[in-house]
Amino acid sequence: MxxxxxxxxxxxxxxxxxxxxxxxxxxxxxxxxxxxxxxxxxxxxxxxxxxxxxxxxxxxxxxxxxxxxxxxxxxxxxxxxxxxxxxxxxxxxxxxxxxxxxxxxxxxxxxxxxxxxxxxxxxxxxxxxxxxxxxxxxxxxxxxxxxxxxxxxxxxxxxxxIDFADECTVPRGMLSAGSLRLLFLGRIDDTSKGVFWLPRMMDQLPASVTLAIAGDGPDLPKLRQEFGADNRVILVGGVPHEKVRDLLAAHDILVMPSRFEGSPMSLIEAMAEGCVPVVSRIRGVTDTIVDNGVDGMLFPVGDWRQAARHIETVRNDPALLAAMSRAARVKAESGFxxxxxxxxxxxxxxxxxxxxxxxxxxxxxxxxxxxxxxRTSLRSYLPQPVKNWLRLMQERRLHAAAPSA
Known part of the structure; x- marks a missing residue:
């Protein structure tokens, strides 16, 4: 056929x-x-x-x-x-x-x-x-x-x-003096990816935590301006697909503050490489991939303070990082x-x-x-902050209505 x-x-x-x-x-x-x-x-x-x-x-x-x-x-x-x-x-x-x-x-x-x-x-x-x-x-x-x-x-x-690699490139859990390497990987677009929450999150974290931002998109210039002179943050730019695995191997945590997703490839790629995800809880999407506290961490959409608290929990517990890293790879291997x-x-x-x-x-x-x-709908003419607020409220409403586990 x-x-x-x-x-x-x-x-x-x-x-x-x-x-x-x-x-x-x-x-x-x-x-x-x-x-x-x-x-x-x-x-x-x-x-x-x-x-x-x-x-x-x-x-x-x-x-x-x-x-x-x-x-x-x-x-x-x-x-x-x-x-x-x-x-x-x-x-x-x-x-x-x-x-x-x-x-x-x-x-x-x-x-x-x-x-x-x-x-x-x-x-x-x-x-x-x-x-x-x-x-x-x-x-x-x-x-x-x-x-x-x-x-x-x-x-x-x-x-x-994803195409699953036979072996993880780098073992996890070998942190030095409370350091932690964070990675954002994806389109630099606040509408879908919530990238303007990243500077606020980093403001809550100590100097030993670094962040690499890999990707390109319409909001890259403004994001660079938002970070200012923060030397903990590196803007990597676009990364060819064949380089993604090495990039993930060089980082401990994938940060994904998205407002909405379908089935995020970068999340699955990160888990396959043992890079622990700290991601927005999007009902029926990320919460079907990440088991909170087992193979990653979930936080309410827009709650960058909770994201920072999750990162601090992992930074202070290298054994937890190692355990979640192993569990993440098992999850990817078994289902994706x-x-x-x-x-x-x-x-x-x-x-x-x-x-x-x-x-x-x-x-x-x-x-x-x-x-x-x-065709272009009337919704597309709404100011972007209004659309962002509507998406945020929708996810929080759905999360509140979901039955407790």
């Missing part, structure tokens, strides 16, 4: 999932290639030469209008006899919307990567045009089934995963391997192929249009 995975080569979670699926599904006779519309931004980059050979870009110069590009994409899928597609919801609006125009024989699997209202609205817009929906967290599946009418039998949870993820995808593809559900009638490409769920 031939499958297209809608993504362009880049350093990020959706493309990492593609590479794992390509390798993991090959033994099942499923050939997966990336497919995208518009520019890839890496056409002339030698570092991406091998990746460019395992995918295709439609209109790579970005010269066509949206409708014409959609028509060329549809023709490409038919001409190359592609049997199925993986749609990454809202990664690209055109590629998400193409589900409504594909011929009946093309299998369609929607992957929902995060828990934002915009992502849910986009997923709902194509719900009746896909054979199955893959949610990367329990929270995502629960929300779509309960609030957006997704069919439970065709809406499944398959968490993101790329082989397990690919096997779940293969099982789902086999089930849908054997008994495909009836979908909504395909739309003629001549009538191309974006449904309401794929």
């Amino acid at each position: 031939r499958f297209a995975y809608f993504a362009r080569p880049h350093i990020g979670g959706t493309y990492s999932v593609f590479k794992q699926l390509r390798q993991g599904l090959a033994p099942s006779g499923i050939d997966v290639r990336w497919l995208t519309t518009g520019r890839t931004d890496v056409e002339n980059d030698e570092r991406w030469r091998a990746d460019l050979a395992i995918g295709d870009a439609i209109d790579p110069q970005g010269r066509l209008g949206e409708k014409d590009r959609a028509e060329v994409l549809l023709n490409f899928i038919e001409k190359n006899e592609i049997d199925g597609v993986f749609l990454n919801v809202l990664a690209d609006r055109l590629e998400t919307n193409i589900a409504r125009y594909l011929p009946p024989h093309v299998l369609r699997f929607m992957i929902v990567h995060t828990i934002t209202p915009a992502t849910y609205a986009a997923a709902a817009a194509i719900r009746d045009h896909v054979h199955a929906t893959i949610c990367v967290s329990q929270r995502c599946r629960g929300d779509l089934v309960a609030r957006f009418g997704f069919p439970p039998k065709r809406t499944v949870t398959i968490a993101n995963a 391997t790329a082989a397990k993820m690919a096997a779940s995808y293969a099982e789902l593809i086999g089930a849908i192929k054997a008994d495909p559900p009836t979908l909504a009638a395909l739309l003629p490409i001549e009538e191309w249009t974006l449904p309401a769920g794929l």
Whole structure:
């Protein structure tokens, strides 16, 4: 079978999932290639030469209008006899919307990567045009089934995963004089990642605690300004994927103060390397990965004081750090391997192929249009501080309503 995975080569979670699926599904006779519309931004980059050979870009110069590009994409899928597609919801609006125009024989699997209202609205817009929906967290599946009418039998949870290394690079628990090496790894974006809480957290910690910030994003200049002359903080910049494991091995704790996540790859990568996570408690997401006090620490979204207290607890107890480091690696190894993820995808593809559900009638490409769920919503015009406050209140409300363990 031939499958297209809608993504362009880049350093990020959706493309990492593609590479794992390509390798993991090959033994099942499923050939997966990336497919995208518009520019890839890496056409002339030698570092991406091998990746460019395992995918295709439609209109790579970005010269066509949206409708014409959609028509060329549809023709490409038919001409190359592609049997199925993986749609990454809202990664690209055109590629998400193409589900409504594909011929009946093309299998369609929607992957929902995060828990934002915009992502849910986009997923709902194509719900009746896909054979199955893959949610990367329990929270995502629960929300779509309960609030957006997704069919439970065709809406499944398959968490993101990683290629698991045979041995951890560095043993943990060997701290000197109460020192501790913290790491933030991800997009420098306060809206989703809560990076402006990091300076406040560091203000609560002693001089023996250092923080490396690895990543790039729109809020990097302001974050640099927020830290000022704090020589405990190093801004590393973007890190190629092949360097991530060494980076994690050189640090003791991964700090993740996110407001929202889907299935954070950096969290799973850190646990696999024995880098202990101290992360926001996002219901149905991080609390299904981290067992608080066993293989990491959870704190309420926005509670940077609690995050600092967790870090101090670990700093004062090297034995606890070592124990959580071992437990984190066991957790990653038992539940988040790329082989397990690919096997779940293969099982789902086999089930849908054997008994495909009836979908909504395909739309003629001549009538191309974006449904309401794929257009810019009124919510997007809210001031960013208001949206951040709403997300914070939602997570705290959900946490308060959750039954006690």
